[in-house]
Amino acid sequence: MLAFDVGGTDTKSALVDADGRVLGLRRTPTPLDGERTAEAVVGRVAELAAELRDAHPDVRPIAAGLLVPGIVDAERGVGVYASNLGWRDAPIRDLAEQATGLPVAFHHDVTAASWAEHRLGAARAYDDVVVLVIGTGIAGSLILDGRPHLGGGYAGEIGHSPVADEPRCPCGARGCLEAIGSAGAIVRRFAERTGEAVDGAREVLARAEAGDADARTVWEAALDALAFAVAQLAATVAPEAIVIGGGLSRAGDALFVPLAERVDARLSFHRRPLLVPAQLGGDAGLLGAAIIARESVGA
Amino acid sequence: MLAFDVGGTDTKSALVDADGRVLGLRRTPTPLDGERTAEAVVGRVAELAAELRDAHPDVRPIAAGLLVPGIVDAERGVGVYASNLGWRDAPIRDLAEQATGLPVAFHHDVTAASWAEHRLGAARAYDDVVVLVIGTGIAGSLILDGRPHLGGGYAGEIGHSPVADEPRCPCGARGCLEAIGSAGAIVRRFAERTGEAVDGAREVLARAEAGDADARTVWEAALDALAFAVAQLAATVAPEAIVIGGGLSRAGDALFVPLAERVDARLSFHRRPLLVPAQLGGDAGLLGAAIIARESVGA
Incomplete structure (x- = not known):
């Protein structure tokens, strides 16, 4: 092929x-x-x-x-x-x-x-699974009952699902996940607060871990926004797992551990999705x- | 049968x-x-x-x-x-x-x-449709690609999808749609603001239309919360239509018209779901x- x-x-x-x-x-x-x-x-x-x-x-x-x-x-x-x-x-x-x-x-x-992750990678074990790719933007894809759910091509736009009432997103809507929780948003929002350009979201994370208050604010807002979106998905489509790929996923435990804690705190009787790193890169x-x-x- | x-x-x-x-x-x-x-x-x-x-x-x-x-x-x-x-x-x-x-x-x-609405009622024309029942609580159901999507029994809990960070919901989670946008929440939140007990959400709506500021605040918060949840669904599962039933749906145009306006304002490139009243009662x-x-x- x-x-x-x-x-x-x-x-x-x-x-x-x-x-x-x-x-x-x-x-x-x-x-x-x-x-x-x-x-x-x-x-x-x-x-x-x-x-x-x-x-x-x-x-x-x-x-x-x-x-x-x-x-x-x-x-x-x-x-x-x-x-x-x-x-x-x-x-x-x-x-x-x-x-x-x-x-x-x-x-x-x-x-x-996502289909490749479902056939060959991290999503293989699940019939109901959402794949979330967090990079400059945020894209997603739903596999439900073992099949891709397309919604006429419009489904899976998790980056443009609302998690708040602001900020305005370049797409025209307000409070989109991508405008707060993407690697691109983390870099941009840190620069807006500090006037400092950084190399990437991983640098903001490193500064947050080193105690920088601005970096911490931006990074934690991103985690909260991602947890909000995962909770929405848990309540509405109830996936068994959410496979997370893209540049931000390479932060590893620094992303997955606090995100899982925040998701856990947001949910009650819901089916709690496993958060799983993508495998295929x-x-x-x-x-x-x-x-x-x-x-x-x-x- | x-x-x-x-x-x-x-x-x-x-x-x-x-x-x-x-x-x-x-x-x-x-x-x-x-x-x-x-x-x-x-x-x-x-x-x-x-x-x-x-x-x-x-x-x-x-x-x-x-x-x-x-x-x-x-x-x-x-x-x-x-x-x-x-x-x-x-x-x-x-x-x-x-x-x-x-x-x-x-x-x-x-x-x-919802399956009955899909076979016989208002959801008949759609392969991708969400049925939302807004009464004392809010329940929902997803029909995707012409089949009910169950998520192990956990899907469609749209009443317990977050639309905000507060209030605390009796389910244990925070900012659930049901805690703001249900008929039950409208009555309860109006009573909390005014100390006045009302017969039902329709009475709060009538007072809002008559110019009562408290009733208006509560009713508009409910509309905003419902529009937020519909926008989430549009971005993630992209239904062609959302069929709305339950007690609150009997408000008719007083619900459907301002809700459609708010949904429209929240979306950009997304597939915009038609908001359709349930038919089977x-x-x-x-x-x-x-x-x-x-x-x-x-x-």
Whole structure:
């Protein structure tokens, strides 16, 4: 299978063979071309596909998996909206099938990465599980009763679920989890309080641990916001586990232990979700792309 | 089908014939007997079953549907927990099958009522729909991809999803929707502010409309809390519609219009759920009991 994971900055591509080995993994810049970005992305995907086939003549891909961020209508193969790629209702699957000459399975990046965690990684043991990716932003995906729940492409937007009445989020709504609990928000809010730029959320955490009051305030607000969102999920969809990936999850126990304490304090009779670190890392998307490509052609 | 809907105060019972006609509908007090309440309830159900069969000798029920509130493990037939009925892990389905001599389909009351709304009522047009029952408390149920999502019996507890950090809820958690947005909370919070007892939430609404500032504060806080919870659902499970029933829904436009405005103001790119009044009224549970009984025996 050919696998492509198109992000706002980079596109990852690889060939995944029948044994699940990842060959020729590359990261190339995603071409941005204003209103023609969808066409530019598909053109790049076709080039990468040709290069992968040339480099591995012994592997014959029979389908491709193509992932994009934003709101995705997987059924119709349409990129509905992606704030960082600028398209609206772009028929990306059809364009990619024409350009590559292969059947293309088209899906949302985090949904496919979550599906890989469900098939191969940390979510394997659970029928009802939420995957939460906490990085610059916060994305999520729901697997309920063993199947991805898509909600027409709109489900799992946990980063834009309200946890408070403020601050205003760039998405237009108020009090979104992402505006308080993401790694990006932690860095931004620390800078707003102190006028100091830091390298990343992990540096804010290190300063909080060293006793810096501003860092502590920002970090604890992030934990509280994340615990609030987990409690919402426990009450409404009641997952057995929440698998947490993304840059912030690499904080390990410094994140998982106080978060679990706060979740515990927020809940009463609810089913308490286990908080579990993601296992597949940054290539979960590519593996997910290969899995959905394989499933789409029944191979 | 025999249909029983056991509530904290009353038990409703009826015979539902093959054409869906409801015969012999009765409401009798639910027997409370401390730690033996499960046995007492099953005993009453068996008596009611015998009476219904005697009164309608021409209808031969081949199964019964039995609904209870609280946390329900439908698969194992167990009432896990019900605050107002006091049982813990009671094997109610098995007891009821022994007592009635019929196969018994056992389920959660609001889940079954929601299923009836999905099969026969206001939720019929939607694959992804949340049913919200706003009365003394707030209960809910999720139908996702055309199937009830149960989460081991813990899903749909939207009344105990956080919308704020306070007040303390009787369930033990903080800032639960039910503690602000239910009809019960509206009455209680108005009384706390004014020292005045009112008949019900509709009276608080009437006073708010007449310009009473306390009534207005309480009513608007309830609307804001409900809108917050709807926005959470839109971001996480993205239902096409939210069907609203229960006592408060009878306020009609006075509830639905300002709630829809507030939901609209809270959302940005999200799928905006239609807010739809429930259609089946208080007997949705009995109809749901008959439907699940029929489905359980493949009739």
